[in-house]
Amino acid sequence: MSPPPATPATSAPPHSRWLVCEHCDTVYHRRELARGEAAYCARCDALLERHHLFGVNAMLALVLTALVVFIQANIWPIVTLGLNGQQNSTTLWGTILMMWREHSQVVALIAAFTLFFFPLGKMLSLGWLLSFARLGRRAPGFRPMMVALHYLRPWTMSEVFVLGALVAIVKARAYFDVLPDPGIYAYAALTLLITLFATIDLRRLWDLVPEGGA
Amino acid sequence: MSALPRASELGLIGCHVCGLVCRDSGRDDTDCPRCGAALHRRKPSTYVRSWALLAAAFMFYIPANVLPIMRTVSLGDVDDNTILSGVVELWVKGSPGLAVIVFSASIVVPMLKFFAMTVLLIGAQRHTDWAQLQRAKLYRLVEFIGYWSMLDVFVVALLTALVRFNVLSSVEPLPGVIFFGLTVVLTMLASISFDPRLTWDDRNTHD
Numbered sequence: 548m549s550p551p552p553a554t555p556a557t558s559a560p561p562h563s564r565w566l567v568c569e570h571c572d573t574v575y576h577r578r579e580l581a582r583g584e585a586a587y588c589a590r591c592d593a594l595l596e597r598h599h600l601f602g603v604n605a606m607l608a609l610v611l612t613a614l615v616v617f618i619q620a621n622i623w624p625i626v627t628l629g630l631n632g633q634q635n636s637t638t639l640w641g642t643i644l645m646m647w648r649e650h651s652q653v654v655a656l657i658a659a660f661t662l663f664f665f666p667l668g669k670m671l672s673l674g675w676l677l678s679f680a681r682l683g684r685r686a687p688g689f690r691p692m693m694v695a696l697h698y699l700r701p702w703t704m705s706e707v708f709v710l711g712a713l714v715a716i717v718k719a720r721a722y723f724d725v726l727p728d729p730g731i732y733a734y735a736a737l738t739l740l741i742t743l744f745a746t747i748d749l750r751r752l753w754d755l756v757p758e759g760g761a
Numbered sequence: 762m763s764a765l766p767r768a769s770e771l772g773l774i775g776c777h778v779c780g781l782v783c784r785d786s787g788r789d790d791t792d793c794p795r796c797g798a799a800l801h802r803r804k805p806s807t808y809v810r811s812w813a814l815l816a817a818a819f820m821f822y823i824p825a826n827v828l829p830i831m832r833t834v835s836l837g838d839v840d841d842n843t844i845l846s847g848v849v850e851l852w853v854k855g856s857p858g859l860a861v862i863v864f865s866a867s868i869v870v871p872m873l874k875f876f877a878m879t880v881l882l883i884g885a886q887r888h889t890d891w892a893q894l895q896r897a898k899l900y901r902l903v904e905f906i907g908y909w910s911m912l913d914v915f916v917v918a919l920l921t922a923l924v925r926f927n928v929l930s931s932v933e934p935l936p937g938v939i940f941f942g943l944t945v946v947l948t949m950l951a952s953i954s955f956d957p958r959l960t961w962d963d964r965n966t967h968d
């Protein structure tokens with residue numbers, strides 16, 4: 548362990564030399580990590596930092612891909628049910644509106660925010676921040692967006708929805724003909740992208756684009 | 762343990778929002794110079810908030826399980842499902858494997874969250890050093906799996922939108938699903954309000 552800093556940073560240094568474990572408050576001297584390496588807290592075993600596999604361009608590419616897939620997942624029907632020649636399909640928004648009409652407005656709001664507004668907001672703001680970051684600049688609204696992204700982190704649930712669609716299909720299969728639609732494949736692809744994205748610590752954007760960098 | 766210095770002992774604060782390590786000015790109204798969020802050594806009024814949210818979640822949890830979450834009507838035949846009966850039906854008619862997943866997400870995870878948050882809050886308030894590492898890991902588990910409980914809510918929403926065949930067959934949501942959705946949101950807020958650093962604080966560390 549390194550000794551405590553002689554002059555702790557009061558203004559942001561170009562690259563933060565110190566690291567505090569979010570889970571137990573232990574202070575570490577930051578070290579560059581090699582490919583595939585990850586640093587874990589010696590006290591509480593929480594992940595401190597991992598090597599950044601993706602650069603700014605790769606992250607931007609991922610975000611744009613996710614955005615395209617997200618749009619597909621939302622415009623195409625997810626699944627179609629058939630019964631005696633009648634057919635019925637739904638999209639995410641069809642589901643949300645139906646819950647609203649069926650007197651479950653609370654559920655409709657939870658679904659609208661965790662499955663649509665929050666994921667979309669997250670992707671759009673990340674795309675905005677990253678497209679400026681690749682030019683070495685801080686995007687207009689950098690600070691409030693980064694703070695908002697921090698608070699949004701636990702509230703996007705697309706991957707839960709995919710599993711929910713799977714359960715709904717299996718439940719419906721006992722009584723109806725079930726035809727999967729393009730939306731479900733788009734959602735499956737989105738889940739893969741989200742999983743990939745979950746390994747990225749967005750806080751490094753603070754260090755990647757220093758303040759006043761033009 | 763003393764070989765690992767903690768920010769509170771060194772007069773430092775790691776910003777809860779952006780992670781920047783700042784000097785603790787000793788005042789309560791300092792903002793992080795980097796992200797502008799209020800700096801605090803520990804999350805503010807963490808016990809009050811977490812206990813209140815957990816209690817509220819538990820109050821909703823009871824109707825969420827007792828009341829039916831979904832009604833299936835087919836040719837005038839009405840069938841109301843609770844969370845548990847939905848799992849049983851899935852086990853019998855669909856796939857046992859998926860039933861296990863739904864059982865975990867809808868029944869095990871919420872109960873685990875109530876149990877874990879109670880253990881974490883009591884442990885932190887008593888400043889015990891009992892099972893500190895296990896408690897730290899328990900918190901991370903709760904954070905990681907918490908939102909998967911929303912599974913059943915989305916299943917009901919999808920079936921409501923899909924099963925619309927007039928008199929032949931239709932599904933409508935019942936109040937249980939609203940209570941369940943709120944339970945999940947409230948337990949998530951409770952675990953977000955809890956400050957895991959408290960697990961490692963002894964009696965001499967102040968907020």
